[in-house]
Amino acid sequence: MTQYKVPVLPGDGIGPEIIAEGKKVIDAAGERFGFDVEWIEYPHGADHYLETGELISEETLKELSGYPAIYLGSIGDPRIAPGVLEKGILLTARFYFDQYINLRPIKLLEGVWTPIKDKTAKDIDFVVVRENTEDFYIGIGGRAKKGESKDLLEVKRTLYSAKFGLDIETDSEEIGYQIGLISKEGTKRVIEYAFDLAENRKKHVSSVDKANVLSDIYGFWREEFNAVAAAHQDVTTDFNFVDAITMWFVKNPEWFDVVVTPNMFGDIITDLGAMIQGGLGLAPGGNINPKGTSMFEPIHGSAPKYKGQNKVNPIATIWAGAMLIEQLGEKEAADTIVNAIQKNILEGKVKTYDMGGKNTTSDVGNDIAKILKGE
Amino acid sequence: MTQYKVPVLPGDGIGPEIIAEGKKVIDAAGERFGFDVEWIEYPHGADHYLETGELISEETLKELSGYPAIYLGSIGDPRIAPGVLEKGILLTARFYFDQYINLRPIKLLEGVWTPIKDKTAKDIDFVVVRENTEDFYIGIGGRAKKGESKDLLEVKRTLYSAKFGLDIETDSEEIGYQIGLISKEGTKRVIEYAFDLAENRKKHVSSVDKANVLSDIYGFWREEFNAVAAAHQDVTTDFNFVDAITMWFVKNPEWFDVVVTPNMFGDIITDLGAMIQGGLGLAPGGNINPKGTSMFEPIHGSAPKYKGQNKVNPIATIWAGAMLIEQLGEKEAADTIVNAIQKNILEGKVKTYDMGGKNTTSDVGNDIAKILKGE
Ligand SMILES: CC(C)[C@H](C(=O)O)[C@@H](O)C(=O)O
Ligand SMILES: CC(C)[C@H](C(=O)O)[C@@H](O)C(=O)O
Numbered sequence: 001m002t003q004y005k006v007p008v009l010p011g012d013g014i015g016p017e018i019i020a021e022g023k024k025v026i027d028a029a030g031e032r033f034g035f036d037v038e039w040i041e042y043p044h045g046a047d048h049y050l051e052t053g054e055l056i057s058e059e060t061l062k063e064l065s066g067y068p069a070i071y072l073g074s075i076g077d078p079r080i081a082p083g084v085l086e087k088g089i090l091l092t093a094r095f096y097f098d099q100y101i102n103l104r105p106i107k108l109l110e111g112v113w114t115p116i117k118d119k120t121a122k123d124i125d126f127v128v129v130r131e132n133t134e135d136f137y138i139g140i141g142g143r144a145k146k147g148e149s150k151d152l153l154e155v156k157r158t159l160y161s162a163k164f165g166l167d168i169e170t171d172s173e174e175i176g177y178q179i180g181l182i183s184k185e186g187t188k189r190v191i192e193y194a195f196d197l198a199e200n201r202k203k204h205v206s207s208v209d210k211a212n213v214l215s216d217i218y219g220f221w222r223e224e225f226n227a228v229a230a231a232h233q234d235v236t237t238d239f240n241f242v243d244a245i246t247m248w249f250v251k252n253p254e255w256f257d258v259v260v261t262p263n264m265f266g267d268i269i270t271d272l273g274a275m276i277q278g279g280l281g282l283a284p285g286g287n288i289n290p291k292g293t294s295m296f297e298p299i300h301g302s303a304p305k306y307k308g309q310n311k312v313n314p315i316a317t318i319w320a321g322a323m324l325i326e327q328l329g330e331k332e333a334a335d336t337i338v339n340a341i342q343k344n345i346l347e348g349k350v351k352t353y354d355m356g357g358k359n360t361t362s363d364v365g366n367d368i369a370k371i372l373k374g375e
Numbered sequence: 376m377t378q379y380k381v382p383v384l385p386g387d388g389i390g391p392e393i394i395a396e397g398k399k400v401i402d403a404a405g406e407r408f409g410f411d412v413e414w415i416e417y418p419h420g421a422d423h424y425l426e427t428g429e430l431i432s433e434e435t436l437k438e439l440s441g442y443p444a445i446y447l448g449s450i451g452d453p454r455i456a457p458g459v460l461e462k463g464i465l466l467t468a469r470f471y472f473d474q475y476i477n478l479r480p481i482k483l484l485e486g487v488w489t490p491i492k493d494k495t496a497k498d499i500d501f502v503v504v505r506e507n508t509e510d511f512y513i514g515i516g517g518r519a520k521k522g523e524s525k526d527l528l529e530v531k532r533t534l535y536s537a538k539f540g541l542d543i544e545t546d547s548e549e550i551g552y553q554i555g556l557i558s559k560e561g562t563k564r565v566i567e568y569a570f571d572l573a574e575n576r577k578k579h580v581s582s583v584d585k586a587n588v589l590s591d592i593y594g595f596w597r598e599e600f601n602a603v604a605a606a607h608q609d610v611t612t613d614f615n616f617v618d619a620i621t622m623w624f625v626k627n628p629e630w631f632d633v634v635v636t637p638n639m640f641g642d643i644i645t646d647l648g649a650m651i652q653g654g655l656g657l658a659p660g661g662n663i664n665p666k667g668t669s670m671f672e673p674i675h676g677s678a679p680k681y682k683g684q685n686k687v688n689p690i691a692t693i694w695a696g697a698m699l700i701e702q703l704g705e706k707e708a709a710d711t712i713v714n715a716i717q718k719n720i721l722e723g724k725v726k727t728y729d730m731g732g733k734n735t736t737s738d739v740g741n742d743i744a745k746i747l748k749g750e
Contacts (some may be wrong), residue, residue, distance in 0.1 A: 083587035083594075091588070115625050117490050141591025176595025183550040210639070212458035214464070216516025219458075219552025244619060244644035250490050250650050264585070268643060271618035275625050290710035 012172025015073025021314035046077030049297025055088030099287035106273035130266025141178035194260035208261035281313030284320035388677025390448025396689035396740025421452030428464030474662035501631035505641025516553035569635035583636035656688030659695035
């Protein structure tokens with residue numbers, strides 16, 4: 001029997017409840033497909049932070065880097081200012097492990113209600129490949145007060161005068177600024193991943209940018225995209241401005257096969273994608289470093305108001321679990337989990353409130369585990 | 376009879392066709408409400424640029440700044456690299472005239488098809504107030520090659536080492552970067568405008584940001600939002616991360632009254648907003664400087680492939696025309712134009728292809744003008 005060791009960070013809010021169901025389902029798949037997972041629990045999240053002051057230490061990160069895949073619940077807590085936990089744990093992990101691919105399938109399962117008219121499972125079936133280590137997520141920015149950082153206040157003034165030959169006085173007392181950057185190899189590797197993925201799908205890659213306005217950063221993205229596309233003549237391509245693609249996700253989701261996007265735009269369009277595939281309760285994601293440590297999670301947050309109620313939908317987390325074991329090499333078991341999720345939905349008897357049902361989180365996990373075991 | 380002078384830039388692609396209908400409808404409203412508009416045509420756009428090399432000169436901008444409102448068609452042409460015309464004309468005007476409010480009503484008219492299930496005109500009726508002169512639209516960015524600009528390559532390395540105490544070597548050959556900034560007064564004035572607007576509506580303002588990740592720039596935004604909110608105790612508020620709000624626009628548009636957003640996120644969510652109100656053919660926008668020169672336009676682009684076909688929907692432009700004359704003080708005439716648009720749609724006889732009809736651009740303009748004149 002194959003043995004795997006998988007670190008698991010249940011995290012905050014509903015994290016522990018949904019992760020429990022995810023583990024249950026993977027364990028059931030293991031029974032059926034002949035593997036066994038030893039779960040190694042990590043306490044990181046809000047409580048741990050409030051008790052110890054530690055977000056996640058370099059030592060822990062080093063330790064985690066010994067494993068191919070981590071299972072993550074959800075991070076975030078209303079007691080702590082927005083961003084502290086998300087940046088201190090989730091984004092830190094994505095960056096530390098150099099998980100440069102954030103893979104988010106946008107797939108409407110059969111029998112799931114979508115808010116979009118006239119679209120069925122065959123119309124909504126694409127994958128978003130979100131760059132996951134660069135762009136505006138690098139966390140570089142700051143504030144400047146008048147007189148304090150002349151440089152940064154000058155920036156705006158210079159802009160106006162360079163553009164218009166005017167000497168507009170800014171009487172700003174204070175500014176906030178943020179920098180995004182993308183590198184040649186950081187852009188190339190994620191776009192290459194997207195093309196490789198498309199080779200095994202419908203051979204179409206859509207690029208997302210805003211090169212008509214953020215021309216420096218995304219003009220660069222376009223060039224890299226074109227360079228990679230030139231090496232994949234059998235794959236068709238198109239360019240989408242980020243504003244426009246939000247319309248097409250809603251109006252013509254059937255146009256898409258693989259969508260590759262810089263980090264921040266990827267964040268935005270995958271939430272919209274989650275909605276068209278039936279809501280956050282159904283949207284899994286993988287943070288992937290093909291040669292290192294990957295991390296799988298539902299793309300929803302920690303939903304603090306539902307904590308401890310055994311109420312929320314565990315399907316996103318269970319599906320993320322399927323992606324995790326696929327990463328470990330258990331492709332057949334992974335497909336079987338997704339099929340079991342599909343069967344649970346089609347039977348329509350055991351479902352949580354967001355899908356119009358009255359069952360608990362663990363009811364759904366139990367049902368999917370049962371289907372898997374053929375009970 | 377009141378006399379107005381209105382500069383008009385029909386622009387590129389379908390711009391001239393839709394602007395012709397917009398002028399026709401405003402002229403009809405003038406006949407009925409006792410005002411007369413002298414249209415002053417400007418040639419700026421792709422052809423003018425290709426012929427003369429001029430985008431828009433400071434002289435022209437100075438001249439235009441003598442008028443309270445400009446009527447704009449659409450800018451953009453496939454012969455010219457993305458961004459050149461958009462930045463050189465459209466964004467230049469927004470910045471030059473300091474049109475700090477980009478006002479975009481998201482209103483589903485009765486009888487219009489929306490791609491969203493179970494929502495009707497009463498559910499989709501809110502306004503987005505997009506900041507229009509700052510954020511990532513300031514056009515500051517660049518590229519750096521290894522060794523050339525040590526500073527900028529160091530930025531990424533420093534980030535990693537500051538975060539993890541690691542000395543990760545980046546072997547990036549090249550990077551592209553972009554800077555966004557918002558100022559205290561630039562943020563305050565647009566948020567104040569949103570609260571003032573909400574005072575005359577349902578008294579709710581929703582803020583959009585990504586303060587959990589782009590904390591420097593949008594943490595600053597949040598503080599300003601909170602400061603303005605404190606002075607409007609009768610208005611309720613909420614905060615939305617930009618990723619999440621794309622879901623609520625689709626799932627629960629009835630939650631919103633006034634949405635105030637930084638520039639770039641505003642660009643994205645208003646295209647999505649346009650889609651839920653029936654598509655770009657129906658979405659108007661105003662670039663407003665309450666004490667200076669404003670500019671009104673459809674929010675769609677120049678649709679080059681439809682140019683000269685008399686085919687596209689002029690309603691967005693006609694509606695933008697209504698916003699324009701409201702800005703000039705002709706509130707009653709403006710409301711009457713919007714009612715005439717509504718009547719044209721409800722009668723359902725004269726409509727363009729995007730609304731399931733077979734009529735031309737000018738058929739629709741003629742019909743709305745006729746309704747206005749009571750013919
Ligand atoms: C929680 C937050 C930092 C995160 C992100 O912005 O990436 C989330 O929205 C996501 O999409 O995984
Ligand atoms: C054409 C483009 C520069 C513009 C923008 O990004 O603001 C457009 O998308 C809009 O929303 O008016």
